[in-house]
Amino acid sequence: MAILERSKWYDLARATNWTPRYVAESELFPETMSGSLGVERSKWEAYDEPYKTSYPEYVRIQREKDAAAYSVKAALERTKLLENAAPGWLSILKAHYGAIALGEYAAMSAEARMTRFGPAPGMRNMATFGMLDENRHAQLQLYFPHEHCKSDRQFDWAHKAYHSNEWAAIAARHTFDDLFLARDAISIAIMLTFAFETGFTNMQFLGLSADAAEVGDYTFSSLISSIQTDESRHAQIGGPALQVLLANGHKEEAQKRVYMGIARAWRIFGVLTGPAMDYYTPLSHRKQSFKEFMQEWIVGQFERSLIDLGLDLPWYWDKMIEEFDYQHHAYHLGVWFWRPTVWWNPAAGVSPDERDWLEEKYPGWNDTFGKCWDVITENVLKGNIDATKPETLPIVCNMSQLPICAVPGNGWNVRDYPLVHEGRTYHFNSEIDRWIFQQDPSRYRDHMTVVDRFLAGMIQPPDLSGALKYMNLAPGEMGDDADNYAWAEAWRNIAATRRAA
């Protein structure tokens, strides 16, 4: 049977729209689900997706991608990578799987919402493929770590994390619920595909795949690059939606969604990718600091796509760029210090050589974050491990759900950004987090942070053991120092003068 070439029918198909006769337009595409901001549907037909594909083409390519990823995995299953990999690399894998795998299912639901309620036919078409993509990502990233569960229970958190009240899982859920699971189709197009995917994950997955190849983890490298090729396609759903909104006088609403999306995505990147790049990745494999990565790929590239669309840079742009110098260092210190509360083993990454690298990439690191690590290092060397662990909870931001933290030592600039709303005081990590809350207080006001829950008596007994139980962290799952403190031993023979230098 002869099949028409795609170019012969695609434009007709993509402009084909429903003309409802039995129900009102507003019932078929309710504003709460569709979010078209009152732009008529005929105007949405101008939506022009840059990446055009048909279902048979999609299936053929996806089948090849899946076959390639699974065959690399099968071929390398017996290579004992896990036994030989640097502990920090294993931590990157565990943190990644737990934080991302089920988030892909949430993204699938979000794509499904665009598939059903997207006001433009081309958008619904692209989102259908996006939905299938995200399902594939969830399944791959649950299946790949599964083989390791029998030897290491922390890998079980690929599936378990989102079903727990572990604090980082709460932070991930809160962010993803806000950016895409609990949004209308157009907001999803902007906040998930444009802000989060174009702005962050597409680039991050490129980098992560390269890093995996660099450390010799070809299974993970091929998995991540397989996912990234989907991402680079469906991330393009948001751009044309923004163009339609801009053409119809909705720049402000469109921009606001972009700004909220970037701000929230940045926090998740700060806590996951920041420590991975600057502390967990073995020194010999580091190519770029997290800050350099953020400046080159996120600021450089993303700034251009904002400007190309005719959008203004966010009001907080300079402030966010300032945070590249310190926020992830603070998150790393927090994750390491509260390590029993995470499902991976954080690598401290502060051996003498690593600290030299940090000082070179972040001048002043020794005088700020280094001051805290000096105290920690001394305690480790004295065998006083208890003093390197917490006895209380950090205060958690009412937006990011991450600890409120900043620069310690001689650059001390930590502070609370409080807000009283309807008689309740909320605490934020920065003006940016507080601004997001203020855009829609009723959306956020009832959520309780881990600290709020603790104070409400929901965590029993009210101490660290109760908190670990509440977070569902069993022995063998709780994090500990990835290198069993070997990094501190290197300090024993180093003259104190060097540390001061």
Added chain:
Amino acid sequence: MSMLPIISNFQGDFVLQLVAVDSENTMDQVAAAAAHHSVGRRVAPQPDKVIRVRRQDAQAFFPQDARIGDLGVQPMECLEFIFTDAA
């Protein structure tokens, strides 16, 4: 006597922390309670200094012997803990 949770922002530390004190505690006792979670963990001790307490954005410190319950400090108010020269 009642439990009062406050937020400790300890000079030189990197994170805000939850500290439970008693409304009857003096500010010196409150400072000691906050120091327990910072000094010797991530902040180097400064034995020749006194740790004074103030509200965020305030210049003046609370009197060392004042009881926190008498000062109008709200539950979960963020207090700063600062190393100062002994008087």
